[in-house]
Amino acid sequence: MLINLDFESQEPIYQQLIEQIIEGIARKDLLPGEGLPSVRSLASDIGINLHTVNKAYQQLKHEGFILIHRQKGVVVNPDGVPKADVTYMTQLEKKLKPLIAESVCREVDEESFMKLCNDIYKSYRGG
Amino acid sequence: MLINLDFESQEPIYQQLIEQIIEGIARKDLLPGEGLPSVRSLASDIGINLHTVNKAYQQLKHEGFILIHRQKGVVVNPDGVPKADVTYMTQLEKKLKPLIAESVCREVDEESFMKLCNDIYKSYRGG
DNA sequence: CTAACTGTTATACTATAAATATAACAGTTA
DNA sequence: TAACTGTTATATTTATAGTATAACAGTTAG
Numbered sequence: 001m002l003i004n005l006d007f008e009s010q011e012p013i014y015q016q017l018i019e020q021i022i023e024g025i026a027r028k029d030l031l032p033g034e035g036l037p038s039v040r041s042l043a044s045d046i047g048i049n050l051h052t053v054n055k056a057y058q059q060l061k062h063e064g065f066i067l068i069h070r071q072k073g074v075v076v077n078p079d080g081v082p083k084a085d086v087t088y089m090t091q092l093e094k095k096l097k098p099l100i101a102e103s104v105c106r107e108v109d110e111e112s113f114m115k116l117c118n119d120i121y122k123s124y125r126g127g
Numbered sequence: 128m129l130i131n132l133d134f135e136s137q138e139p140i141y142q143q144l145i146e147q148i149i150e151g152i153a154r155k156d157l158l159p160g161e162g163l164p165s166v167r168s169l170a171s172d173i174g175i176n177l178h179t180v181n182k183a184y185q186q187l188k189h190e191g192f193i194l195i196h197r198q199k200g201v202v203v204n205p206d207g208v209p210k211a212d213v214t215y216m217t218q219l220e221k222k223l224k225p226l227i228a229e230s231v232c233r234e235v236d237e238e239s240f241m242k243l244c245n246d247i248y249k250s251y252r253g254g
Numbered sequence: 255c256t257a258a259c260t261g262t263t264a265t266a267c268t269a270t271a272a273a274t275a276t277a278a279c280a281g282t283t284a
Numbered sequence: 285t286a287a288c289t290g291t292t293a294t295a296t297t298t299a300t301a302g303t304a305t306a307a308c309a310g311t312t313a314g
Contacts, residue, residue: 010271012300012301012302013301013302014301014302019225019228022225022228022229022232023224023225023228025228025232026227026228026229026231026232027228038259038260038261039260039261039262040259040260040261048302048303049302049303049304050303050304051302051303051304052301052302052303054261054262055301055302057261065232068261069260069261070260070261070262070309070310070311071260071310071311071312072260073260073261074260074261081232081233081234082233083233083234084230084233084234084235088233089235089243092226092230092235092243093243093247095226096226096243096244096247097150097247098146098149098150099219099222099223100153100244100247100248100251101146101149101150101152101153101154101251102149102153103211103219104153104248104251105149105152105153105192105208106208106209106210106211106215107208107210107211108211108216108219110244110245110248113244113248114241114244114245116216116219116220116223117223117227117237117240117241117244118237118241120220120223120224120227121227121231121237121240124227124228124231137300139271139272139273140272140273141272141273165288165289165290166289166290166291167288167289167290175273175274176273176274176275177274177275178273178274178275179272179273179274181290181291182272182273184290195290196289196290197280197281197282197289197290197291198281198282198283198289199289200289200290201289201290
């Protein structure tokens with residue numbers, strides 16, 4: 001599991017970390033029950049502060065992606081990630097709306113948009 | 128053209144403003160050549176500072192959505208919004224990727240995702 | 255038992271971005 | 285002339301991101 005961070009990006013490091021781990025799970029690079037590095041070792045590997053990693057872990061825990069046992073350390077949720085509910089679908093729509101609005105303005109037709117989404121979906125299926 | 132802002136949101140006001148105007152253009156609620164309120168009057172109407180509106184206008188101008196003439200004021204680009212290029216498609220993919228990754232984790236199948244996108248697309252077509 | 259690890263919490267500091275508050279300048283228009 | 289336009293400059297407040305230490309409590313290997 002390699003983490004790819006852009007320190008020049010305006011996107012917060014802890015946010016990039018969250019996305020990288022979620023993508024790892026989606027790509028089945030990280031399997032249910034699999035262990036993750038400790039906050040200290042991961043922070044040390046990446047070259048960032050312990051608290052930045054902890055912030056990402058806490059949010060991932062809160063959203064059900066990982067479990068944190070005092071003894072076993074950090075683990076990808078063995079029961080799998082909680083399935084999408086109405087709340088998630090609502091917030092997903094809220095995030096998609098501005099992307100589609102700008103695409104409509106820039107004359108990206110629906111087929112091209114769908115093709116792009118399909119390609120991304122495929123990248124998480126076939127590996 | 129009514130502006131809908133959430134002052135409790137963690138999303139910056141100027142960003143929400145940008146999205147609202149882009150959605151207005153996508154919905155054809157704002158037509159090419161149509162005038163927009165001055166920075167001062169819009170700021171006054173919404174109850175925010177002049178500079179917050181100006182920041183949104185400057186970014187919209189930079190991305191080709193609007194033109195700002197010293198004399199005519201602020202106007203929706205009469206030639207239409209610049210069509211999507213490779214740069215735009217690349218950044219669009221970058222924004223879609225984490226949304227789809229999390230959806231895959233939460234077992235939102237591709238059809239449901241596409242249906243959601245299709246519904247949003249339709250909301251900009253039929254009005 | 256000790257030493258080294260684990261997550262967790264607390265505190266303090268720096269840096270940056272968002273938003274506001276005034277003020278002024280230059281050009282346009284009624 | 286007066287009232288508007290976008291634009292620029294400066295200063296301030298607030299919130300967040302990230303870092304730097306330090307300590308606590310529990311676990312585990314030597």
